[in-house]
Amino acid sequence: MAGGNFHDRADEPATLYVIQNQARQALKIGVAHQDRIVGRLREHDRHGWTTELTLEFKEGVQALQVERAVIAFLRSCGVASHLPQCDMPQGGYTETFAHVGLAKLDLKDVTSLAELAARLVQRSNCPVHAHVLHLAEAADEVFRLAKDGHKEQARKLWALVQPVMEETIRALE
Missing domain, CATH: 1.10.12 (Lyase 2-enoyl-coa Hydratase; Chain  A, domain 2)
Known part of the structure; x- marks a missing residue:
């Protein structure tokens, strides 16, 4: 299980992360169990990704809500392209976004959006959308x-x- 998918354990603590691969002009948002986050980020690092943001959640379901909200927002802005599966041997290619700058967004915009979504989800205990x-x-x-x-x-x-x-x-x- 490359990405540590945990939908069946979503009530456990998790970390949402935003990583960047400058060579591929790509960003990725992902979620991993807190007991697997260090290994997950190391795996991405081995493939040229740098960690830009991590946010911890007491319940993984909240991290998943934030991930979905950020992905939905990026797609609504026209950032629909993602890296091909062959460029992500460590898994998680469906949560990648190539050429975010074409939508006049940058890394700071995406990390700020993730932080805002996290605050809203944690305060309201409901999905941001x-x-x-x-x-x-x-x-x-x-x-x-x-x-x-x-x-x-x-x-x-x-x-x-x-x-x-x-x-x-x-x-x-």
Whole structure:
């Protein structure tokens, strides 16, 4: 098991990592059990990757949520290409991203995104994409109520939604 896949042990501590291979112009985001992270990163290092960020989680499921959120964001920005499997003999090629700079993103953007996603997941104990989706749905409902003439109901709902949105924005800073 090259990558130490642990979906069946996701309740155990894990580490999310972001690594870079400058020669291949690629980034990778991955997750490994905390008892395997040192070996996993050494294996990547042997293949030309450098560790740029590690984040520890008490539960692997949270690390997986952050990994999924970062991957989904990068793909939504058009960073869909990944390295071929033959370039990743140590495994994990599906979580690689080649030419991130084409989307006008850099390593700092990706590590900042991972750190933000980690804070949100740990604070809310829910996937980041679910958190953002719920905020968007609540804002849509405020606008729908106001448009339909239910301005008092819209104000009451906005009073509940606004502090959560502000907290999310503070987390981005």
